[in-house]
Amino acid sequence: MTTETYSPAAAIGGKAQAATRAVAAWLLCCAAMVFAMAIIGAITRLTESGLSITEWKPITGAIPPLNEAQWMAEFEKYRQIPEYQYVNRGMSLEEFKQIFFWEWFHRLWGRLIGLVFLIPFVWFWATGRLSKRMVPRALGLLLLGGAQGFMGWFMVMSGLVDRTDVSHYRLAAHLGLAFVIFGALLWVALDVLDPRPGSHRAREAVGLRKHLWFALAMVAVTVVWGAFVAGLDAGFAYNSWPLMDGRIAPPEMWNLSPVMANFVENTATVQFAHRWLAVATALVVWAYAFRALKSGIDPRGKMLALGLAGMILLQVAMGIATLLSFVWIPVAAAHQGGALVVVALILWSLHELKVPTEGRVAYVGATS
Structure with missing residues (x-):
């Protein structure tokens, strides 16, 4: 027969571990909601729905129209903007709904993300966790998160007066900030879950990290040009691969002056740039995976490299499928989600290779 002895240190350690899991779960839940x-944002854009609400009401806007009079009032506001007058004139109320x-x-969903982040944050902070x-x-x-809400409205504003759609520059900024928020949530969650990853012991880790940062920069640029493609509806042109109207580079790519304007304003050039940026990014990622698998990093780092190589291949395939399907909404939305998965795998790999600082301060406080 054995007797168990109460250990204050073990009890405190158990509470700290529970707090760590709770904080990490909170951050990962928020990251999943951003994903x-x-x-949802991709579907909103692809269905040309983004300008259907012409006012920004952060609180009362959470409640949709509840009766016919309210619906007609919202519909009348939409009828005043250029998108209705030049693109959707004659739209029925049911179509507007x-x-x-x-x-x-x-x-x-954006409001819900704010609440899911804010309420636990206040509670964790107040209870010393x-x-x-x-x-x-x-x-x-x-x-x-607050800046993203403003950026969303700033984007919508660009399509309410002189345009029939939103500015593709503001669309790119809105999407880019979403990627930043997603990545930041994931990184902090990884710090909470695994403050001292193991792959940093390998001598090759420093070079691999530099390679990953370059890959992440390539992904970021590719995502920006993807937003330009979406904002200019460039995905509905040149729906073949790898040629564009029978050519690698169609002559209309250089119709604008100055020349550099073509890369951000010309439908042909924007799609061309996104296509080949994606291919170049994939090559950079595959080169990293080859290096990682031949290195002495931990098995988890190698598994992440394999997953990243497979995911970038799938992402390129989904991009091609988006073009060939004339931007079929399920495939196009999955393509946007795939970019986030690629970013997540790169960040996880970077975290696995990082060198932790000795004596670093924990992310989770002691519990009483």
Whole structure:
């Protein structure tokens, strides 16, 4: 017969581990919601729904129209903007309700993300479950979320007066900020879960990290040009691969002056740039995977490299399928989600290879 002895240190350690898991789960849940938000946003854009709500009401806007009079009032506001007058003139109320739903749901999901982040943050902070190191990072994430809400409205504003759609520059900024928020949430969650990863012991880790940062920069540029493709509806042109109207580079790529304007304003050039940026990015990622598999990093780092190589191949395939299907919404939305998965795998790989600072401050505070 044995007797168990109560250990205060073990009890405190158990509470700290529980707090760590809770904080990590909170951050990962928020990251998953941002991922879903990107998919919803893609559908909103692809269904041309983004301008259906012409006002920004952060609080009362969460409630959709509840009766026929309210629906007609919203519809009348939409009838005043150029998109209705030049693109959707004659649209029925039922058709308007369909596009209204996606924009309303997109905004509602953004509000839910804010609540899911803010309420646990306040509780974790008030109960001492966040360290001094974690608090400013969480506050920074909160500010990024608020900035994203403003950026979304700033984007919508660009399509309410003189245009029939939103500015593709503002669309790219809105999407890019979503990627930043997703990546920041994931990185902090990884720090909480695994503050001292093991692959840093390999001598090759420094070079591999530089390679990954370059790959991440390539992904970022490719995503920006993907947003330009979406904003200019460039995906509906040149729906073949690898040629564009029978040529690698169609002559109309250089119709604008100055020449550099073609890369951000010309449909042909924007799609061409996105195509080959994606291919170049894939080659950079595959080169990293080859190096990682031949290196002495830990098995988890090698598994991540394999997963990243496979995911970038799938992402290129989904991009081609998006073109060949004339931007079929399920494939196009999955393509946007795939970009986030690629970013997640790169960040996870970077985290696995990082060299932790000795004596670093924990992200989770002691519990009472």
